[in-house]
Amino acid sequence: MNISDFKSNDEITWCPGCGDFGILTSLKKALVTLGKKPKDILLVSGIGQAAKLPHYIQSNCFNGLHGRAIPVAAAAKIANRNLTVIVTTGDGDCYGEGGNHFIHNIRRNADITVVVHNNQIYGLTKGQASPTTDPGYETKVQTGGVILEPLHPLEMAIALGCGFVARGYSADSGHLSWLIGEGISHKGFSLIDVLQPCVTFNKKNTYEWYGKRIYKVNDDPAYDPHDKSTAYQKACEWGERIPLGIIYRADKPSYEDKSGISNMPALAEIEINNIDITPTFKDFK
């Protein structure tokens, strides 16, 4: 498989210069590197600019409701564990409308990889604040500037016990595709929050703004993503310097392992034509 095998015929509708392009490329690269076939991949998304991504890649796709990608993805994985399941979602989709599924699926820990196109704005609906919009940023709805504390996705994920917590940058495709590859290889829920400039509606967190601040934690050989307390400190960093990389890692059994389905054929492949329930009748006699 090479990059062109993942090319979709659908027209891309993102704005020129949008950070989403970099994520698309990085994802394709990661899939090529991992040697995955389109037929074995399932991309699940909600609604938003980010959530259009599955149409732009040759792979299975379930483009569902705004905010509801993660439950679809987790269940699809459980039902057919032969699939490599990846969620492409936005900061609104995942942390806003979909917040409850985000929390509880970290706990559930099915083997899915969640790539959040975090442009710190609602792109598709034309520029309202998202949960990660910086305080003070003015929009048509937040006319006096955002007054809510931004949501800290990495801190939250660590607090919830997520086993793979990473941050990438859409403009650094080499690094991002590596992160996505690692996320997919991690068994369990993997979060990759991706800084993604929205050139149309986010006039603050631009390529330049991010470019000045980002650095890679994994460049420091002493950085140990397995150490929760170091990781948590690192996750708190946001401002003058913004860390990229695998911030936190913990190995823990996945949902599939704990539920026992890892040792069964994929549920979808179990023959159902002649299930005999008569042995159970005795319990109702």
Place this chain on the structure above:
Amino acid sequence: MNISDFKSNDEITWCPGCGDFGILTSLKKALVTLGKKPKDILLVSGIGQAAKLPHYIQSNCFNGLHGRAIPVAAAAKIANRNLTVIVTTGDGDCYGEGGNHFIHNIRRNADITVVVHNNQIYGLTKGQASPTTDPGYETKVQTGGVILEPLHPLEMAIALGCGFVARGYSADSGHLSWLIGEGISHKGFSLIDVLQPCVTFNKKNTYEWYGKRIYKVNDDPAYDPHDKSTAYQKACEWGERIPLGIIYRADKPSYEDKSGISNMPALAEIEINNIDITPTFKDFK
């Protein structure tokens, strides 16, 4: 005002021995200590055993939908900031069905106090796992024992930037009523997670079980709840020892302050009979 002024005539339907009684008493005590009047208090709840509490106390009450107490409470506070708004909710109500509101209202930071009766089980629906049920605990639904990572409410609240994060114990009413009082006095979203034995459905986390493990962080004069990293470490503690007390504190402006409504009359009191919108017509000419 004294305790009897807060007595409701409604029959209490909790099981004898339920931890909820201790919470009810503690709440009343706190209100007496703070010198609040029933008419100025609004208790908001969802559905569950915990959520029945507002009926058992003389005060205003909005007993709404399962999982949806917090948005009701935050908005009621914003609309009528003369009210002291307290949410009484369960671990399922608040962290399960209501998880998304929990997250985002910590960010919103309206001045409400959220008391979570955390019995680590769904009581009213007869004993299914809640988000905080200990791993391995068997129920009629979790027949092989709980396999999801428990949700860590205190860690999460800190990660979200909650300004008041505390844990109480229903059987220690003196301490709990102090915590509730502090929570109410804190300006902004206050979380008080209360360990609450469910004598009917939680056969693991009993009075005895908790009794052996709890200790009070604020007994240690060196403990500084303002230090986020210490607080986060403390919040992670669960097992042989379980910390009680004010785990984390941070002073930050409330929603009311940031939105400017603190400087206005309560919204509910603004006269609306003769609003003149003609000056605005010019914008549509």
Place this chain on the structure above:
Amino acid sequence: MPNEFTIKIAGEAGQGMQTIGAALSRLYKKAGFHIFANQDYMSRVRGGNNFFQLRVSEKPVFTLHQKADIVVALDKKSVALHKAGLSDKGVMVLDRKQSGISETEDSFFDVALHELAASIGGSDIFINTAACGVIAGMTAMTFGLLEEVIREAFSDKGSEIIEKNIKVAKAGYEFAQGNFKKKAFSLNAGPLKDTLFLNGNEAIALAAIKAGCKFYTAYPMTPSTSIMNTLAHYAAQYNIVVEQAEDEIAAINMALGASFAGVRAMTATSGGGFALMVEGLSLAGMTETPVVIAEVQRPAPATGFPTRTEQADLDFLLHAGHGEFARAIYAPGTIEEAFYLTLKAFNIAEKYQIPVLIMSDQHLADSYRDIEPFDLRRIKVERSIISKEESKEVSGYTRYKLTESGISPRAIPSWIEGVIYADSDEHTEEGHITEDAATRIQMVEKRLYKKMAGLCGEIEKPTEYNITGASCVLLGFGSTYGVLKELCEKSGNTLGFMHFSQVWPFPAKETDRILKDAKKIITVENNALGQLARLLKRECAIKIDGSILRFDGRPFDLEYVDARLKKYL
């Protein structure tokens, strides 16, 4: 009350009415009687007042009476609360001393249950067993049968406990034989039959297992939860994943994800939880993903009466979801229909790639009846996917291919060589987002007109009984089946009935044909608006003459309907 009697066991939540009821049910079943049992309980775990009611008969029974012949009052409150619910010659079994009741009445049969349990068993916990013994004695059962029931019930508790229970039961039995003088409650047992005894929720769960449901997800909500409990109990044995969702939105979306990935999937809830699934229902319609949803109704709005019964979500289920798409809604009237229609629901959902709803209610969910074992050949599992075998041959696959029937062949991801795009936006045949007007029209026709046309060819036939002869025809759907049936049978030729176990697509033509000469038509509905009557008005030509409605959270009983029928006859 010839050939039957009704026993009601009442007390506080936690006093074990269900345990007694279950034991007595087994007893009478073993004795060759027919049973209809229903439950009335409050939304609390301890205290209050609940009851378990058991109608025991020589002939099959399908519904309940308003009054009980024997009331077992396990606490003081029950005596006062259920006195009015005693039949003419009814007997109230009570422990006057324990309940602190000084007065006495003709109907009272005082049994020192408490003392009996304590003195013979050594503990209060034997009260239930003592009560069983008393009832067995009062109803002329042989003690051997009761002993059998006790041995089975406590089989995993060790012999000491078993023997103690038997001793206590015996004492109660003998006390009744010695002291209960009225001999009103003796029936003639029929031949012993190999029947099943289960409730509506259990029937739905068993059908889901049989249908090959491999992924069940739900958020607990009374009165639907026992579907999940039953499936969880058998999950390991039948290779089913039962996953408690974080909320109902997750449940419906998980069910859709699992279904898309290739398994048969189901969820269940009650009205409030279903309200949260409405967006997902619309998603199922748009993405053409099969899913089976059981909505076990309870009185609403909002939280309402969490543990009681109502049929007020008919209109809601018919029209839930933004936009227009095909759906099917079944409304089983009996335990048997609950089973067969759930099986059918899975087949239809998969065939038409639509959401299928099973509309039940607390009364059907929690009521038990003895029934013939299910005929497992009656409805076969009919798969409507491209099988793994066939998948090898597939090329150039498009998920939403336009076809005559509106149904596009459905492939499973990873089975075919190609890829599958499912999409919630309006989409092309490939499943990509489109803004095209012509495509939109084709897709609406596919999802709505064409699928509805197909579904109309597979409508479940309504039950008809004595339509032409009757001077009044009663109409109902869902759990009212039993009361309609028994009333009509008892009425001689006066009454007829028609029962709809499928309410969408509605069998409009069939109904007009069947009812065209009906003299008078009355709907019987557990709601306040007469929603079935409204639906008939919209869908059919026939005229409805009135509705008998009940919306106090309680099920219909024979006498309730009978009394209200008078004005129409």
Place this chain on the structure above:
Amino acid sequence: MPNEFTIKIAGEAGQGMQTIGAALSRLYKKAGFHIFANQDYMSRVRGGNNFFQLRVSEKPVFTLHQKADIVVALDKKSVALHKAGLSDKGVMVLDRKQSGISETEDSFFDVALHELAASIGGSDIFINTAACGVIAGMTAMTFGLLEEVIREAFSDKGSEIIEKNIKVAKAGYEFAQGNFKKKAFSLNAGPLKDTLFLNGNEAIALAAIKAGCKFYTAYPMTPSTSIMNTLAHYAAQYNIVVEQAEDEIAAINMALGASFAGVRAMTATSGGGFALMVEGLSLAGMTETPVVIAEVQRPAPATGFPTRTEQADLDFLLHAGHGEFARAIYAPGTIEEAFYLTLKAFNIAEKYQIPVLIMSDQHLADSYRDIEPFDLRRIKVERSIISKEESKEVSGYTRYKLTESGISPRAIPSWIEGVIYADSDEHTEEGHITEDAATRIQMVEKRLYKKMAGLCGEIEKPTEYNITGASCVLLGFGSTYGVLKELCEKSGNTLGFMHFSQVWPFPAKETDRILKDAKKIITVENNALGQLARLLKRECAIKIDGSILRFDGRPFDLEYVDARLKKYL
């Protein structure tokens, strides 16, 4: 096309069609013409093909034509896409060089917009201004008027920018005067009027301000978002809190919390978001908490066409929510109705303590018309709470006191000395949880029967036009008002219409009375099921003869309906 013409400005998202449209609208309005403007856009931020369409007329206009007389094609794709949409003598304004179009056609009017903007303004960004100049020239406007419009539009941009724009506009204007030879597009201006120019969403927002809404919360969703934008814009000035919710469930529950606490509260969304509010709707019904909800429809199911129009949620809104409770649903047909009915919605919601829905759609939401300034005396703010003053006298308050009207006096927490219990369970008059059957019956009667009876006395009168004279009467609700009105007026006496701006409670008796002698009745609906026809079938006695349906996401235009009417005439 005597006395009017239609201009369509088409191009990629981001090319500024709306800017041009807005400027031209102001221009023609200043010139004394009447305008109806509608928008067609895709669910993307850049690229694709969108258009802004402007109907300019000597007489008031309420709807659109299928074809445009002038199409301004801002990119190559637009030329091909909109050629078929030109009227007989229509002109396509295009920049052939820039768009790379080599062929020419009779209808083409080639203007080197790009060159003109670059050479005179010094930058591409002046293309829009250049286009305005050209159109002004083609339609015989005086340049002074255009200059005025430009000065106003750029008033905060500094004089340099203003002057540049004027220069570019002038060049375009002169080019058109010099080169555009057909003089088809000259109208006679009427007297200048002091009208407003706004769209349906803006009208709703202004009404909310006037009604005293102090808490508005919503989650962004096209096409409802501009209600929130408008309110946010004026929030500080009018002391309103506008709070973006984390999801729609939060929005409805926040609105209820604020309302309970004493303010008038509102939320808005589209079908998918409303689906998430359904449980909250039922909560409003049960707790008797007033709330106003605008549902601005778009084509569904699921995500559907996010930026297009449909009226397919009628059935859904009528029946949304588990259980039975009273609601009112308005379906404004014009900008004016959007305003007045929103005002009424707040009064009715508060008076009956119920949820009130405003059912709009993308077409009404995004379409502009020039209208008379709202008559602010027509609908007064009518408060139905116990005022702060009155609260001092209140004692022994119970929230759900049973009354003749079903309406219990509503106190505000902290105003009265006592306390208030609101409850989602079935409750007593005090608002405490109950399990009592008799109370249940009283409360259902209160929330449903009694309130509905009251609401039936305040139904908004349907608009009727030429019912008796017509050989065919058209029925519609919501945004179809304009097309019905103009068609009928043009038809002489052939057509009549009846428009429902309130669909629940449905004016059934009124409708039967009005339509009893109608010769033929046809509904005109932007949906696939003919939902209005179904509703009429259920609620009324009259017979519907057919439906003209459109469900491709586009609004009706005069010619579309006219063509489909043929078969009925």
